[in-house]
Amino acid sequence: MHNSLLPRLSALRLCTSCRTTFTPFSRPFSSTPAPLAPGDRPSGGLSSLASNMSRRAKPSSPSVEGDLREIFGSDLYSRPTAASSEPFETQAARDLRETYYFHVYATKHNTHITVCTPKHEPMKKLSLSAGNIGFKKANRGTYDAAYQLASYVLSRIVEQGNLAEMKRVEIVLRGFGVGREAVTKAILGQEGSMIRSRIVGITDATRLKFGGTRSPKPRRLG
Template structure:
């Protein structure tokens, strides 16, 4: 201590106690050690399952001699069911729960509006689009997506294969179960117009043919406007 501090203490004559600053750090260190030594609580196996599965489990205190046995048996039963569902190529319990929630949340539009099967065919290509009642597209493809090139895209065979492929994709997505009414919208006078109708009336369209309630033509016609280009003359 300096001489100035000694004179100040002698003038006040008050007892001064010095506390080493290490006690505060030791206390905080002991507290952190005690927190680390506390055992961590591990969640039960039943709490890790989805809520819908937890609600099916019996509630109440566990039986004597069966602590944790109920959780293990429930988990083993669910895992066995999931493995069987995977072997049969069926959705598991968790996938089914998520898919049901997504179906409930999705809004397809007004219930009176049908699904739409648009067929746009011209001399160079053929486009097919299937939409929901709210005009949201389910699938949209053209003959170019089936590896047809250049002039082959506008042929009858290309449009036939495209329509069959689109209907097969709808069957794989189980859309034939959700579609209750469907409207076929034709546009253009290409070769794909007749090819698509042949597929819908054939064996490929047997699942959707009974659900067609309306057939409309949306071909655009010209009224007035600018003059058309000069027709091509060969020879």
């Protein structure tokens, strides 16, 4: 055994029997692999890893796409072809894109109704309030004014021919005025029979104040 290895073995604190059977080595312990010769190649897992990385991904078999179409349906699972540049879109996204909105803003003093396109743009002559149909001053905030306003807007939708394109309608309620219940009753009544079957959802968009500005002081009479 070489004398130059004894200090290293003593530093490792090996027993005498282990020192006699320990095989001498030519380089110290290190986690860095030894450099390869110019003609050598990595062996074992490195060579297989390099070969796997160089392979190209195989195209998916048509049977997999057939199974997906059978599970999800031809409408829900549709891949864009090379000729079309349209992005992938599900049936739920298409339905949401074609939904019209029936906004009802009911305040203490008035009721506003606005019918919007799927792009959230007000439709022509379908953004009205109780004052537009003849109610003045305090009468604009009554239950009867809101009911007549809802009936007028529903009849205007049919007269203008907008009902044919409104396949899906979402009701958006805002505020807690008396017009909130009045418009709901009009939609559930005879006036809303033509649009009631097209309603797909009801949303409450009432704004809630967290902190914010100071409220006006309560009115005191007497």
